[in-house]
Amino acid sequence: MINGNANPFDILLVEDEPADANLVRSALKESKVLCNFHHVLDGVEALAFLHRQGQYQDVPPPDLILLDLNMPRMNGREFLAAVKADESLASIPVVVLTTSDVERDVVASYKLGAAGYITKPVDMEQFIDAIRQLDNYWFVLARLPKKN
Amino acid sequence: MNNTSTPNKASHLPSLYRAAVTAVLIWTASIGGFLFWDVHVAKEHAEELARQEVRVRFNKDMAFRSWVTSHGGVYVAVDKHTQPNPYLDVPERDIETLSGKKLTLMNPAYVMRQVMGDFSGQYGVPGHLTSLKLLNPVNAPDDWERAALLRFERGEREIAEFTEIDGQPYLRQMGAFMVEQGCMKCHAKQGYKVGDVRGGISISVPMQPFLDGMYADIRKTWWPMAVIWVLGLVLIMTLMLQVRRRIEVQQASEFALSKSSAEISRANTDLTRFADVAAHHLMEPTRRLSSYTQLLERGLAAYPEAIADQGVQESLQYLGRDAGRLRTLVRDIQLYLAASQPRGEVGQEDANLVLAKAEQRLAAQVQQAHAVISAEPLPLATIDSQRLMDLFIILLDNALKHARPLNAEVVPQIAVSGERDGTLSRYRVSDNGPGIPAEYRERVFGMFETLQGASEGSSGIGLSIARRIVESRHGRIWIEDAAQGGTMVVFELPDGE
Numbered sequence: 001m002i003n004g005n006a007n008p009f010d011i012l013l014v015e016d017e018p019a020d021a022n023l024v025r026s027a028l029k030e031s032k033v034l035c036n037f038h039h040v041l042d043g044v045e046a047l048a049f050l051h052r053q054g055q056y057q058d059v060p061p062p063d064l065i066l067l068d069l070n071m072p073r074m075n076g077r078e079f080l081a082a083v084k085a086d087e088s089l090a091s092i093p094v095v096v097l098t099t100s101d102v103e104r105d106v107v108a109s110y111k112l113g114a115a116g117y118i119t120k121p122v123d124m125e126q127f128i129d130a131i132r133q134l135d136n137y138w139f140v141l142a143r144l145p146k147k148n
Numbered sequence: 149m150n151n152t153s154t155p156n157k158a159s160h161l162p163s164l165y166r167a168a169v170t171a172v173l174i175w176t177a178s179i180g181g182f183l184f185w186d187v188h189v190a191k192e193h194a195e196e197l198a199r200q201e202v203r204v205r206f207n208k209d210m211a212f213r214s215w216v217t218s219h220g221g222v223y224v225a226v227d228k229h230t231q232p233n234p235y236l237d238v239p240e241r242d243i244e245t246l247s248g249k250k251l252t253l254m255n256p257a258y259v260m261r262q263v264m265g266d267f268s269g270q271y272g273v274p275g276h277l278t279s280l281k282l283l284n285p286v287n288a289p290d291d292w293e294r295a296a297l298l299r300f301e302r303g304e305r306e307i308a309e310f311t312e313i314d315g316q317p318y319l320r321q322m323g324a325f326m327v328e329q330g331c332m333k334c335h336a337k338q339g340y341k342v343g344d345v346r347g348g349i350s351i352s353v354p355m356q357p358f359l360d361g362m363y364a365d366i367r368k369t370w371w372p373m374a375v376i377w378v379l380g381l382v383l384i385m386t387l388m389l390q391v392r393r394r395i396e397v398q399q400a401s402e403f404a405l406s407k408s409s410a411e412i413s414r415a416n417t418d419l420t421r422f423a424d425v426a427a428h429h430l431m432e433p434t435r436r437l438s439s440y441t442q443l444l445e446r447g448l449a450a451y452p453e454a455i456a457d458q459g460v461q462e463s464l465q466y467l468g469r470d471a472g473r474l475r476t477l478v479r480d481i482q483l484y485l486a487a488s489q490p491r492g493e494v495g496q497e498d499a500n501l502v503l504a505k506a507e508q509r510l511a512a513q514v515q516q517a518h519a520v521i522s523a524e525p526l527p528l529a530t531i532d533s534q535r536l537m538d539l540f541i542i543l544l545d546n547a548l549k550h551a552r553p554l555n556a557e558v559v560p561q562i563a564v565s566g567e568r569d570g571t572l573s574r575y576r577v578s579d580n581g582p583g584i585p586a587e588y589r590e591r592v593f594g595m596f597e598t599l600q601g602a603s604e605g606s607s608g609i610g611l612s613i614a615r616r617i618v619e620s621r622h623g624r625i626w627i628e629d630a631a632q633g634g635t636m637v638v639f640e641l642p643d644g645e
Contacts, residue, residue, distance in 0.1 A: 023443070026443060099431060120435065123442065
């Protein structure tokens, strides 16, 4: 899964649980996805990242956001709503990544403009596979909006 | 259940007060009606007495006058009081006996006037003989008598009336007397013929003594009736107060009951919510435990000498197995908690369709077990399709896992059938496995009960979930012997909410 572009893709993970963030990082590494991995702990930080505020002065705009739903301060739903309400950010695809497989959460996420919804698999093999498929879909098959 | 509505404390009391007021009104009206009737009877009685007295005297006067008339008057001795009647103009009005005693003829009017006038003390009630055509003006009628006499001219013969004389109540009766042969002696010159109305005798009885008697009678009944009335009121009030106290006690206990049932329901909701949240939070680290165990295994793959170490290998195996078991447990607890609530709309579900979907979901296990599932046409089920599917999956999965025939060459057969029975639908899932001994058939519905020890992917909660689903629909689920020797799980789902 090597893309021909000189600029590697930038993935922003919004996840408060370091163990889960580590799993995503490991899965990305295992699945040999070539990308720049950025990780923030909650929605407030993620918005600062997207707006390049504070410590995030020099970060690139992400091509894809992986979002956990249950977080302190600003939860995933609030963050999703804020991103989709902001015209400069609305075009960034957001894939919800969570333990919750409650139907209500799925519907609510899609309504708020999520580009996808992935239940965190318990099996590591499956998880790596899911991440690989995610990468394949977004960075190979689908055309992403050009970064500014 | 969110049965927290506060009971309407005053719900029964207004109707009780209305009933009490109605009872008081009916009671008072009854007593009043009785008194009214009593007064009426007393009055009738007094009037009847007066009428009888008047009649007796009237008849006596009439008889007396008739007697005088029948003799064409009577001769009496002339004295100071009884002078010859100057208005009587007949021959032989005054005669003398041989011994020289003077006699004069007294005509009926004269006799009556003298008797009534002189002996009214003994008579008690003054009678009066009068006429429209008078010979003696002393006998002139009063207004009432004149009116009565005029009515006699028109054909009436006897008139009785309660009226007043000088402001006092009287019963007056007047009867006509007719012109007879005896009258013509004196009255022919006035133009009378026999059969004409000559005049009338009137009797007036003062009503006051009768009325006094009546009032005394009434007074005799008034007091007891008043006492009975008051007693009735007291009885009504006492009854009302007693009923009110009962209503209040009942309402208080109803309130307490609804309060405590609301508390129980709230506690139950809290507990379920707590278990739900706890299970949810347990799931996160449980999932990570599995993931990191696998990550560790993958990482160790680069170090074959470490894997070769028996201890490491075993530890990893146990870690992985327990992580898996923990996951299954937490997932089953979540499923159990969710089993009592419908997922999606409760309606008339086509069980055949739902069963087909369940079979699809279990296709891999069916294939693995080389099992054959056969299904008869099933009746509609009143439930949400999601949980009906859970039911079929649990029962089919159980049959696939635990009902392998003892003879390995026999094909595992699972049969699903169903029927309508009154207002419920009954379903049967049977297998040709070893069956479940009768003494364990109820036990397997308990939480975490298995007959084969813990095995991967089975926490022993499946039948508990199935029972929770069925009972939340007010149905029943139990185990019987299958015709083919194995286990048959039967469940019933009633119609309606």
